[in-house]
Amino acid sequence: MMSLGCSSAPPLMPRATSTRTAIPGPTARFFRSRIQLVSRILTPLPGGDLLDVGCGPGMMVREILDSRPDAFHITALDRSAAMVEACARRMKDAGNAQALVGRIESLPFQEHYFDVILAMGVLEYVDATVALTELARVARPGAWWSSPC
Template identity: 60%
Template sequence: MSFISEREHAVSAQFDGASAAEAYAASHDDGASAHFSRTRIALVERFLQAVRGGSLLDVGCGPGMMVRDVQKSRPGEFRITALDRSQAMVDACIRNAGEGSDVRATVGRVEQLPFEDGEFDVVIAMGILEYTDVPVALAEITRVTRPGGLVLVTMLNPRSPYRFVQFRLFWPLLRTLRRLEALRGVPPEHRHGRVEPGIRLHSERRLRDMFAGAGLEARESAYFDATLLVPPLDRYLPRTNGELARATPNHGWREALSTAYLLAAHKPAG
């Protein structure tokens, strides 16, 4: 199975359908993923403080958590466009934006963005590059960003103990259990939880190289969601939304323990 077809399967299995979209949104508001999601959004907000406003594209918007937050924290300052490959996610984003919102939401893919060259002052891509051919995705993001514009992307941190256990131990164990359950005739809905295939992680150094290849100038980075927990302990010992939720970038040992990082870049003006 090719990487792209694995990604298609992963996205279709996880995010298509209204119930899947709502469940995804709920998990980020109240669940094992809530701390991660809130910290990530707070960190993006911190970087957006340097931007007065303008046109903003949220690529891979999901059910619109980031869109909802920007509307609340910066009312009327950004003309927001949201894009996701799932119609269910786009519909959920529109609902979460609320009645009377002027958010433009559309179905599309980051590898072939349906927008004009230099259309956006800010492009945000949270949790989407892991599923893509990154150089192709970044080339498209660069194309639709105006000269001098800001690009913010997040990436899961492949160097963290959390991700090592998740990808190398926990998910392989779940895959094995699911195969055994399938052989025993256990219905799919009663098998162990889903495993996300088609994900590839990149270190900050590697991602900076790909930014440069796409014509972006990578600048500041910030690591976030530091934890000593590993899967599945994080499901039973949830973290509180304390200091880290205010999105203070991590340094040193906290950087090594962070489950993800943000990389900010600008498109050269000339």
């Protein structure tokens, strides 16, 4: 982790073993509220193949696995190998999930593969036109997308 020059500063992303772990602070509350919102939106969906692109350490993946354990086959993708490793640790007990290193600009999936696509906190860091074109390519007709900031 990059030092900000203040030895008493808290870590930028507190470590947690579960999305239900109480982590204080406005950043944690923001991430938790985003996870809760997406989780509520996913509730009425029947399930299917889900892509979480820009999965980070897998907090959303773990929430879905805990709340709807058999509803989705989850593919988590991030450009950071360290984030993919953290995500894989969070989903180690799930037989219906995989974590991969990859980029949103060149997704390693066939056309029309996913029923649900999550891209949270990703589009602002990439060429959005290229990324959205790739997401459209891998989305099945009628797929549900979410890209909350």
